[in-house]
Amino acid sequence: MTRLLLIGPPGAGKGTQAERLALAFNVPAISTGDIFRYNVTNNTPLGLEVKSFMDAGAYVPDSLTNAIVADRLKEADAASGFLLDGYPRTTDQVAELDRLLVAEGTQLDVVVLITADTDEVVARLLKRAAEQGRADDTAEVIRHRLDVYAEQTAPLIDVYSTRGVVVTIDGLGAVEAVTDRILAALAERGLRASTTTL
Known part of the structure; x- marks a missing residue:
């Protein structure tokens, strides 16, 4: 069983690496x-509730996010491991995730911290916004999200560092190179990919 968490600022490449690592370890990538x-696109009741926060560049409230993640971790494909991307984002969410994992008699194996230069992150997100037509990725909103990340999410790194489970990875460079860095760091922690064909 492999239980991973990816942390990093918006635009650091977490989503891309989550997909590759999920394939390598044969676990689901769970991205809040x-x-x-998905819910916003399909105009579900949850989607309508979430959209107002996303349009403002704000995080969805913990109570809503916690409930969604708890339900997702109960699905069959997560029984043998998972990779979390985008959750937890706050120390309160860390406490809730701890509670969920303790109830299952498990814990996170490794927290992968992907770092990236702020200007590079902004450039990446503006490029993605242009390619995908994402209304939530304007320059102003991106910088606000980075501020919120620094304020709310960065403290998680301290929490997990005290537990000795954090590996720090440089997120700049070719996608394949970043993946190789992560796989090497995880192998040093005793977590070996079930496949290296990505």
Whole structure:
């Protein structure tokens, strides 16, 4: 069983690496952002609730996010492991995730911290906004999201560092190179991919 968490600022490449790592370790990549966007696109009641927060560049409230993640972790494909991308984002969400995992007699194996230069992150997100037509990725909103990340999410790194489970990875460079760095760091922690064909 492999239980991973990816942390990093918006635009650091977490989503791309989550997909590749999920394939390598044969576990589901659970992205709260993807779940939210699916519901927004399909105009579900959850989607309408989430859209107001996303349009403002704000995070969805913990209570809503916690409930969504708890339900997702109960699905059959997550029984043998998972990779979390975008959750937890706050120390309160860390406490809720701890509670969920303790109830199952498990814990996170490794927290992968992907770092990236702020200007590079902004450039990446503006490029993605242009390619995908994402209304939530304006320059102003991006910088606000980075501020919110620094304020709310960065403290998680301290929490997990005290537990000795954090590996820090440079997120700049070719996608394949970043994946190789992550796989090497995880192998040093005793987590070996079930496939290296990505």
